[in-house]
Amino acid sequence: MFNKLKNKLSGFKQNFSSKIEDKATPVEESSSTEPEAAEGISFQEKEAVGTKDENKTGFAHKAKALVFEREFILDEADVEDILWELEMSLLESDIAISVSEKIVTDVKQELVGSRKKIGGNTSKIVEDALKKSINEVMSANVFDFDEFIDSHEKPVNIVFVGINGTGKTTSIAKIAHRLKAMNKSVVIAAGDTFRAGAIDQIAVHAERIGVKLVKHQEGGDPAAVVYDAIQYAKAHDSDVVLSDTAGRMHTNVNLMAQLQKICRVSAPDLVLFVDEAVAGNDAVERAEQFNEAVPVDGSILTKTDADSKGGAAISIAYITDKPIVFLGLGQEYEDLKKFDPHWFVDQIFS
Ligand SMILES: Nc1nc2c(ncn2[C@@H]2O[C@H](COP(=O)(O)OP(=O)(O)OP(=O)(O)O)[C@@H](O)[C@H]2O)c(=O)[nH]1
Ligand SMILES: [Mg+2]
Structure with a gap:
């Protein structure tokens, strides 16, 4: 996962930290290594009254400072x-x-133009600066799915949208599995009435997981399927309705109008845009385009296990101003991770 990105960042860390090493100088004794004068007596007086042991410690401290305490100042030209x-x-x-x-x-801003102490090793200084920034980018939009489900009126109605083959149906199955393990009752709406085999595909998942599936015939109106699933959930006091939809290109006017109808009829509490992490910038652009048709509340990035670049995951929440809710990490039901920016950043630097 993210191997290419890891290599690139590691190359940057090496180059930047050797530049810091080039510019590093020992900290001058007078700056911060001298012990502060004790209250009421001057520094000279303190030295004069100090015991032999204290003097020894003071000397050791200074000697250590000379060897280990260093600082650097980089100007723009050094690292351009x-x-x-x-x-x-x-x-x-x-x-x-x-x-x-x-x-x-x-x-x-973090590393150039001002005097910095070298606390740990130089590579860590660079890594910390990168981590801080990426963490900031990724923490701009966070969303706690479990809290949302718990705090929302039942049934929570979630519609999944996206282009073909990105992992909508699989993500619904994973989320149903996860919710079931949390003792939530789930209804799945087989809202992809368009693609041949789509109803059977989700029916297999529903049966395996042990949740109710509401379905109509292939070619039927998906808005009606979703509506019926919500009525079923209301009648049975179910916690969550997960509605599948057919994959569609954002450029397909008719299919986008159909998506708008699904959302109009079912008034979802959450619309989740599903795309592949490996699609990179395309996924980010598609998220924006879907959001223009139906207000999207967040994203699920699938196939992160096969993503060597990490770009979509880093950018999508920042650019769309909508959180990443889950990451797909494989084909099994357990391969779903509630998004956590700190976990993600740790993966990049692991
Ligand atoms: N490696 C990996 N494969 C995934 C992941 N999520 C989904 N897949 C695979 O991607 C393929 C497509 O998944 P679907 O869930 O059918 O995608 P979809 O968006 O529902 O597709 P359409 O209904 O045709 O639009 C399947 O082979 C899934 O097993 C993931 O996180 N990692
Ligand atoms: Mg599907």
């Missing part, structure tokens, strides 16, 4: 090329332009 390379690496990793620019600016 390295930061340019970072920006190119981020763009090549499918991170959106504005997000790449933000990360580069953050790193620059």
Whole structure:
């Protein structure tokens, strides 16, 4: 997962930290290594009255300071090329332009132009600056799915949308499995009446997981299926309705109008846009285009297990201003992760 991005960031860390090493200088003794004068007596007086042991400790402290305490100051010209390379690496990793620019600016602001102490090793200083910025980008929009379900009036109505083959049906099955394990009652609406085999596909999942499926005939009106599923859930006091929809291109006017009808008729509490992490910037753009047709509340990024770049995951919430709700990490029901920016950033730097 994210191997290409990891390699690129690691190359950047190495280059930037060797630049810091080049510019590192020992901290001058007078700056911060001398012990503060005790209250009421001057520093000279304190030294004069100090015991032999205290003097020894003071000397050891100073000696240590000379060897280990270092600082650096970088100016823009020192790292211009390295930061340019970072920006190119981020763009090549499918991170959106504005997000790449933000990360580069953050790193620059954090490490360039002012005097910095070298606390740990230099590579850690660079990693911390990168981590801080990426964390900030990814924490801009967070959403707690479980809290949403618990705090919302029953049945919570969730509609899944996206282009063909991105993992909508599989994600619904994973979420149904997850909700069931949390003792929630789930109804699935077989709202993909368009693709041959779609109803059977979701029926197999519903049966395996042990949740109710509401379905009509192939070619039927998906809005009616979703409506019926909600009526069923209301009558049976179910907690959640998960509505599948057919994959559609955002450019297909008729199918987008059908999606609008589904949302009009069923008034979803949550519309989740599903796309593949591997689609990179395309996924981000599609999220925006779907949002223009039906107000999308958040995204699910699937196939993150096969994503070597990480760009969509880093950019999508920042660009669309909607949170990532789940990540798909494989084909099994358990391969679903509630999105956590800190976990994600740890994966990139693991
Ligand atoms: N590796 C991996 N494969 C996934 C993941 N999520 C879904 N898939 C696979 O992607 C393929 C398509 O998944 P579906 O759930 O049928 O996608 P869909 O969006 O419902 O497709 P349409 O209904 O045709 O639009 C299947 O083979 C899934 O097993 C994931 O997180 N990781
Ligand atoms: Mg499907």
